[in-house]
Amino acid sequence: MFALMQSTGTEALHLVVDRDSGLRAVIAIHNRQAGPALGGCRFLSYPDDASAMADAIRLARGMSYKAALAGLPFGGGKAVVIRPAHVANRAPLFEALGRFIQSLDGRYITAIESGTCTADMDCIARHTEHVTSTTAVGDPAPHTALGVFSGIRSTAMARLGSDNLEGLRIAIQGLGHVGYALAEHLRAAGAELLVSDLNPINVQRAMEQLQARPVACEALAATPCDIFVPCGLGAVLNSQSVAQLRCAAVAGAANNQLSSLDVADQLEARGILYAPDYVINSGGLIHAALSYQGQSAEAIHAHLGRIGRRLTEVYAHAQAEKRSPAKVAELLAERILKP
Template identity: 45%
Template structure:
């Protein structure tokens, strides 16, 4: 099957594959759309089952970045990169330097940033061979702490702000006493759990790695469940913070939550799931709207800004979601449909 006939191909501008035998790097970069500016998106390293799974992921993720930047009013396009391999076993500095050479071949049309399995250190290695790197130098932070280039704190804060807005809209209450089920306790998920705990929420958590589960259990009093149990727990909010496509025909019937609001990209296995969530009376916070904090952070680090301006922009995530929820209710559409409409208007018309 040609890439052009791939189910996730959406008029992508450029898709490139790279194999570096010396370092073991096998990577794909996808540029979806550059109408608003150069494409920016994180690099994800994951032990994909095969190259077909990696291609599917990078096509979906790059498209999502176009929509994320547009809905957040950033002068950036959408792109993404993936590396096939286990970051805990296979990643090396030489591999990341080779990734830098791959990025450089795009001549600025793609700007690499951090994502799952990739650290600031890794990006600094890539930067030895390309200038088109974001997230290795930072001047601003939303809470006034030392800025180290890691966008995860801004991503988690944006999700927290958005989750509160969704709860307020759907349940007309704050977070105190509510139960939130978090799937995935990585760099963003654990930070989100801490925000929620401070607001008085009860936590049910899961992850495929035990380290942060122990932290959440001891530090936050979280209830730990097995990964396949998280969908069916009794919770007010389900917060997917791991990989994509977790809302699908198998998991949707299990959900008891009235709100879905989390950090994962591409949470819907297919677009019809957004309609089905609405039909079930579950308020869905579109993923690329609520998890835009990371790209917002990177955007501010690349320009003359301030910590105050960064925080204000992050907090607009809540306002964006409230507008989407209201329009969806008024127009009798799903929240994912309304979010797509707004984003497409912006990047199609270059507004």
Template identity: 45%
Template sequence: MDITTLRDFDDHELVLLARDADSGLTAVIAVHSTVAGPACGGTRMWAYATHEEAVIDALRLSRGMTYKNIMAGLPLGGGKSVIIGNARTDKSDALLRAFGRKVEALSGRYIAAEDVGTSPADMALVGQETRHVAGLTGGAGDPSPFTAFGVYHGIKATARELTGTADLKGLKIAVQGLGHVGQYLCQHLAAEGAQLIVADLDSDKVAEQIRLHGATAVDAGAIHAADCDIYAPCALGATVNARSIPEIRAKAIAGAANNQLSVPEMAAELARRGILYAPDYVINAGGIISVSAEVTGTFDHAAIMARSAAIGDTVSSIFARAKATGATTADVADMLAQEKLAALKAAGPAQGTKAA
């Protein structure tokens, strides 16, 4: 497989296939850009069907982190890693520590954090072998509350664009995925009086949202088609695709999942159908904002919450520029990120590219 021919390669600086036979580790570490600083992004553990599927996911997520970090104004580049395996049955201390040694070998070019299938406790094990890890208990910890808080404010900005007010009371919001982010998001939405529609493969998590917030449950494979105002994907990506778009009844899509669009062309199709889209890497940046504060040694809870809340303003500015130019919201976000990246490249090497 020639990865340079893949659509998502996008001139990545580094793509590493990491193996450790003793622990069973097979991982992909992708560094898209270190122009703004050391590449930082989560470590996902997932049972990919093929190595190519894992590489493509790492490439897409890595590039998304570059755009996410630069749009949030963080002194970090974009990177991501994926460990191939079932997080429930294949994860071990030896595997995580072996992964830590692979990260350490990059000398700070990539900083790992938690993601789907990993936790702050897992990052502590990775951290036994490398200094280049974030999201540890005692530092920023679990970034999920910050991610959810930023998404909540992005949803309020989306509601304002739809209705003229950021008040969520009475709005029907369909939350797909009830992991840590989805659960925290439901708390914020319910507290403001939103009517929750929820789905998850874990029936216990669904039952908890029904008990706590009076949520309505739907099948996990059908929530994208729920009769709602806003559809909030908070699980894995690519739920907005050629099959699902004709079935989407929501007026807007605003959620925490990465890479919600299966391919970039889906943004134009959403616009054609009059469905407003809040670009995923903009709205879900709260978690990396908290991780960045840990990396730079400037962690302040109140400041991170304020910066995460400001995501709503960024989302609103993207909506305004899209309306003024006729471009899709996804294209506007990409153009803004690329403009910022080009300006940094022109300014010269980032001070943050030194080992963290």
């Protein structure tokens, strides 16, 4: 694990155990050069403890890159609460996590992520002020979706020559809070939606409300479309799945979509434009960060509007330098983070 921390530039890794609640959690702090580490809290099952630690480390680095490219005065961090097999009451878990976050004295600020909700953040807030995405602040998911929608328009312009989405076939993988909100924006813009989700209720809802066409989860990547939009968990783009893709671009909300940076070169070789995840999906972080600072809804909306422009800049650099957008975004972020 130390090797992974060194290779990713991770500053600290905290392992948290609370006997009374049964909490087992990991907090990774990647970089605090620009400010305190800010990043969401996951509540998921993992095959083993090492997988949870590796997930937290990789996600924390992504948050540092995301904050840097979004121009936010925060570093990157991530919390992972390992979900027990049986959870009668999750509140004590998050209250215990809140007590530990308080002990970090402001070095890490948490927020909603996969598997958590505003009620969980409220439990954390009983013991620390270093939390956002509470009921009072609101769920950042709609802001993530709005930013991704803006990024998809920029991606369509860069790859297809127009940001008009009417009539485009867009395949959405994952219809959670972000994925469904994004689907609503895309449908309102006239896109034809192909959707998949592990929960059939989400798919049925999209069929009824958005006239979406369902596709089996295992078949969506190989289904012909204009833009493939991953909105579930990470590492969905690997050598095998990229070989199956039949799209012009990939632009989604999921974190850590690439199983490795080499996959970006495979996408480039196939002529598939890739929107770096920590650029396009930064809307939730922007909302969490600026809400934590007490900024207005107008200021947050204005900052969200810069996502599409930043993505256009990344594409322009990539074309000029003959590199993949993923590698360009990483280089830009590392330049900002460099001491």
